[in-house]
Amino acid sequence: MHAYRTHNCGQLRETDVGNRVRLSGWVHRKRDHGGVLFVDLRDHYGLTQIVCRANSEPLAVLEHLRAESVVTIEGEVVSRGPGATNPNLPTGAIEVVADSVTVQSAAEELPLPVAGEADYPEDIRLRYRYLDLRRDRLHANILLRSQVIASIRRRMIDQGFTEFQTPILTASSPEGARDYLVPSRVHPGKFYALPQAPQMFKQLIMVAGFDRYFQIAPCFRDEDARADRSPGEFYQLDFEMSFVTQDDVFEAIEPVLSGVFEEFANGRKVTPAGQFPRIPYREAMLKYGSDKPDLRNPILISDVSTHFEGSGFGLFARIVGDGGVVRAIPAPNTAEKSRKFFDDMNEWARSEGHAGLGYATRKGGEWGGPIAKNHGEDKMNALADALGLGPDDGLFFAAGKEAQAAKLAGAARTRVGEELGLIAQDRFDFCWIVDFPMYEYDEEAKKVDFSHNPFSMPQGGLEALETKDPLDILAYQYDIVCNGVELSSGAIRNHRPDIMYKAFEIAGYSQADVDTNFAGMINAFKFGAPPHGGSAPGIDRIVMLLAGEPNIREVVLFPMNQKAEDLMMNAPGEVTPKQLRELHIRLVPPSGTAPKDPAKVVAPE
Numbered sequence: 001m002h003a004y005r006t007h008n009c010g011q012l013r014e015t016d017v018g019n020r021v022r023l024s025g026w027v028h029r030k031r032d033h034g035g036v037l038f039v040d041l042r043d044h045y046g047l048t049q050i051v052c053r054a055n056s057e058p059l060a061v062l063e064h065l066r067a068e069s070v071v072t073i074e075g076e077v078v079s080r081g082p083g084a085t086n087p088n089l090p091t092g093a094i095e096v097v098a099d100s101v102t103v104q105s106a107a108e109e110l111p112l113p114v115a116g117e118a119d120y121p122e123d124i125r126l127r128y129r130y131l132d133l134r135r136d137r138l139h140a141n142i143l144l145r146s147q148v149i150a151s152i153r154r155r156m157i158d159q160g161f162t163e164f165q166t167p168i169l170t171a172s173s174p175e176g177a178r179d180y181l182v183p184s185r186v187h188p189g190k191f192y193a194l195p196q197a198p199q200m201f202k203q204l205i206m207v208a209g210f211d212r213y214f215q216i217a218p219c220f221r222d223e224d225a226r227a228d229r230s231p232g233e234f235y236q237l238d239f240e241m242s243f244v245t246q247d248d249v250f251e252a253i254e255p256v257l258s259g260v261f262e263e264f265a266n267g268r269k270v271t272p273a274g275q276f277p278r279i280p281y282r283e284a285m286l287k288y289g290s291d292k293p294d295l296r297n298p299i300l301i302s303d304v305s306t307h308f309e310g311s312g313f314g315l316f317a318r319i320v321g322d323g324g325v326v327r328a329i330p331a332p333n334t335a336e337k338s339r340k341f342f343d344d345m346n347e348w349a350r351s352e353g354h355a356g357l358g359y360a361t362r363k364g365g366e367w368g369g370p371i372a373k374n375h376g377e378d379k380m381n382a383l384a385d386a387l388g389l390g391p392d393d394g395l396f397f398a399a400g401k402e403a404q405a406a407k408l409a410g411a412a413r414t415r416v417g418e419e420l421g422l423i424a425q426d427r428f429d430f431c432w433i434v435d436f437p438m439y440e441y442d443e444e445a446k447k448v449d450f451s452h453n454p455f456s457m458p459q460g461g462l463e464a465l466e467t468k469d470p471l472d473i474l475a476y477q478y479d480i481v482c483n484g485v486e487l488s489s490g491a492i493r494n495h496r497p498d499i500m501y502k503a504f505e506i507a508g509y510s511q512a513d514v515d516t517n518f519a520g521m522i523n524a525f526k527f528g529a530p531p532h533g534g535s536a537p538g539i540d541r542i543v544m545l546l547a548g549e550p551n552i553r554e555v556v557l558f559p560m561n562q563k564a565e566d567l568m569m570n571a572p573g574e575v576t577p578k579q580l581r582e583l584h585i586r587l588v589p590p591s592g593t594a595p596k597d598p599a600k601v602v603a604p605e
Helices: 057-062 122-127 136-158 199-207 246-264 281-287 314-321 339-351 370-375 377-387 402-419 461-467 497-506 511-517 519-525 539-547 577-582
Strands: 020-033 036-043 046-052 070-079 094-105 181-183 191-193 212-221 232-242 278-280 325-331 358-363 366-368 394-400 430-434 439-442 447-450 477-482 485-492 532-535
Touching: 020 046, 020 094, 036 057, 036 070, 046 057, 046 070, 057 070, 057 094, 136 212, 136 232, 136 246, 136 539, 199 212, 199 232, 199 519, 199 532, 232 246, 232 539, 246 430, 246 477, 246 485, 246 532, 246 539, 278 281, 281 402, 281 430, 314 325, 314 370, 314 394, 325 377, 325 402, 339 358, 339 394, 339 402, 358 370, 366 370, 370 377, 377 394, 394 402, 461 497, 485 539, 497 511, 497 519, 511 519
Parallel strands: 046 094, 278 430
Antiparallel strands: 020 036, 020 070, 036 046, 070 094, 181 191, 212 232, 232 532, 325 394, 358 366, 358 394, 430 477, 439 447, 477 485, 485 532
C-alpha cells in the first residue's frame, strides 16, 4: 500500500465499498455527533467523509486537531445507506470508517477560514494567499485558468501557429507604460528592461521568416491596478502572422476565442466564429460612448444635437451653438419609475465628475421634466419618433464637448442598463472595433500625436500620409472586445521604413529619433520585411470573464495588491549595501525624506 494514499479524496464510489484504503489530505470540517466524529477530508481532487467511531484512536487524535491540519487516514469504505447520501458530492454515496490516523502536519490557528466563501479583507487574503487558494472558488478559478491556457495552446497549434519564447531581459522602450528596469552588474550604469509586451520581438520573428508565431507571454508594466488589470505583470496570447490582411487575422483568431469560450461557457451563448461584428471606432463612440462596447446591453446612444438648435431649452441650444453635442440615452419602460430614479442618475453623473445628466420622463406619451417643458411637446415628440421610442420610454441627455459627452453617455448607457436589468447575463458577445484614427491632436502639447499604436500601417499607406489631413487618416488597428471588456489591441504592422519614417515625422519625430529609439526593428525592416499583423488577447481577462469574476486578482495565482506589493513575499524590499555596490547603484531618497537606514545609501565602488 502506498505510503500516503491509495486513492485521492474525490475518487471513491460505491464500487469501492468493502475495500481498505488510505487517504491523505487537509481536515476541511469536523462535526461531532454525540461521540461519533465526522471529518471532511479534502485534497486537490475533492472531499471524502471520514467517520471516527466513539472511543477510537482516530477520534482521540482528530478531535484535538485544528482545521487545515494534514493527515493520513486508513480505513474501510462503507456505504452511507439510504437517506444519508450527499448528492452534491461525487463521493457522497460512501464514507471511510477510520481505524488509524497519522498527523503529517498540525495547523496553527488560521488567519482566515478555508471552509466557506465568506468575504475577508484583501490584505489578509493576499498575505496568506496559499490559504486563500485552498478555498473552493479560488481553487476552481486557478484550475480553470490552466485549462483555458491548455485549450488556447491546442487551438493555436491546430491553426498552424508555432510557439516560440521571446526574451525577458531586453531594452527599455520609450513608448507605452513605464518599464521595470533591471540594473546590469557587468555594464555599470546600464539597465535592461522587462518587456511590456513582445511587440518588437514578434515582428522580428516575422522578419526572420517564421510564418505564424504565438506564445503565452508574460508582460511587465509599471502601472496602476484596475479591476481588469493587474499591476506589475500579466499574461497574453501573443501572436503574429506574415503575408496577411486584417481579414486573415480575424479569420485565424475568431475560431480560437469562440472555441475556448464555448468550451468553458457552461451553457452561456457565445458569438460564433465568423460572426464577430466589426464596428468602426467612430460608430462605437457614437452609439455606445465607448470603444469597449458591451453588446449585451440593447440601449443605443444617438446624437440629437440638431434637435436642439435654437431650442427653447437654452443650455443645450448654447452648447450646440458653441460646437458641442447633445447625446440621448433611452431609458426603456421607465413610466413607473419615480422621479427619484432620474434624480439619482443625475447625482451619480455629478459624483463621477460630470456637470450632470439631463433627463425627460414619459408616461403614456406625456412628457415631464424641465428639458421637455422648455423644448416643447411637439419637438419632444419629433425627437422620440426619430429615436423610435415608445410612449413609456424616458430619456437621459449628455451634453458638452464631443469627447466629454461621449464618455458620459457611454457610462450612463451602462448604468441605465444595469439599473433596469437589461444586460443579458447568459451570453458572451464578441466584436471587433476597427478603423481607429492614426493620429489625434494633443491639446496640452499643441501637436499631432499617435492616437493608438505608432507601428500600425496607415490605411492608404504612404500616399495617405503625404496627401491627407493627419486627423483624417485611419489605421489598420483593431481591438477585440467581449462583454464590454477589451481583450486585446492589434494591428497590421507598418513594415516599410519609408512609411514608418513619414508616420513618425507627422508626430514630430525625426528619422534620427526613429533610428535611435527603434534601432532593432527599423534596421531589420531594411533587409526585407513581409507584410505582417497580429494581436494579443489577455489571458487574465479571458479567464476573468469565463469565471464570472469582477476582479482580475481572483484568477491570478499570486497577485500583487493595488500598490504593486506582494504582501506574502514582502516585495518590493530593501537590498543590502553589498548588492548595491555590485550593481554600482547609489540610493537617493525622495525629496524631503530621510532613508530608513543610512547604511543603505552607499556610493558605488
